[in-house]
Amino acid sequence: MIELRNVRHRYGEREVLRGIDLTLAERRVAIVGSNGSGKSTLARLLNGLLLPDEGRVLVDGLDTRSDARAVRRKVGFVFQDPDVQIVYPTVAEDIAFGLKNLRLPRDEIARRVDAVMARFGLTEHRDWPAHRLSGGQKQLLAIASVLVLDPAYVVFDEPTTLLDLRNRRRIAGVIRDLPQTALLISHDLDLVAEAERVIVLDEGRVVADDAPAAAIAAYVARMG
Numbered sequence: 001m002i003e004l005r006n007v008r009h010r011y012g013e014r015e016v017l018r019g020i021d022l023t024l025a026e027r028r029v030a031i032v033g034s035n036g037s038g039k040s041t042l043a044r045l046l047n048g049l050l051l052p053d054e055g056r057v058l059v060d061g062l063d064t065r066s067d068a069r070a071v072r073r074k075v076g077f078v079f080q081d082p083d084v085q086i087v088y089p090t091v092a093e094d095i096a097f098g099l100k101n102l103r104l105p106r107d108e109i110a111r112r113v114d115a116v117m118a119r120f121g122l123t124e125h126r127d128w129p130a131h132r133l134s135g136g137q138k139q140l141l142a143i144a145s146v147l148v149l150d151p152a153y154v155v156f157d158e159p160t161t162l163l164d165l166r167n168r169r170r171i172a173g174v175i176r177d178l179p180q181t182a183l184l185i186s187h188d189l190d191l192v193a194e195a196e197r198v199i200v201l202d203e204g205r206v207v208a209d210d211a212p213a214a215a216i217a218a219y220v221a222r223m224g
Ligand SMILES: Nc1ncnc2c1ncn2[C@@H]1O[C@H](COP(=O)(O)OP(=O)(O)OP(=O)(O)O)[C@@H](O)[C@H]1O
Pocket: 011, 012, 016, 033, 034, 035, 036, 037, 038, 039, 040, 041, 042
């Protein structure tokens, strides 16, 4: 369970999140809102990439401020732009990076890397330079690199924005099949509609929090 208690966040003078009080216990929660409404900021608070100016964020009771390391292990984060996440020259090395940091035995690392590459159709690209992958393959690599660490929660920040229909469907399938709890930020309302709960942000506040049909209707009405 992830809890946000009276969270506020500012960039300089600008307050971009205010009075956020949420208990996220569902397996699939989506967050929608117009550009600049605070979605990415909220997403980054969930695994301690950002700390709240006021209030607390708790992951299974661990505070992102005081238990940062443990929270990072629990909450994986898939960035919108896979290029910011891909750090190693080849596909296999990139996936292995986080596991090496955990100091796992070499054979376990190899086994987990092979398994996740097979799962995401990346095996034939294992020795490829990551930058030569297509946009969709890079997005899959970014997701593979997070999931190989087996986090309990996965936050997806607009995972399908850069993708064509085929890869969008593929990522939607990946999210659907995840055993983990997923929190999804997206403008893709088809994807959002698959969540159990949808939260609508507007100017840094929660303005709707409901089952998908009702929340999406409220969002669309506000946009009108
Ligand atoms: N590092 C930063 N420094 C200053 N302002 C920022 C920073 N990051 C975001 N902002 C501002 O905070 C507000 C909320 O941004 P955020 O990225 O959380 O919105 P968003 O809902 O994810 O938007 P989008 O749908 O466009 O991705 C925006 O006005 C943005 O300009």
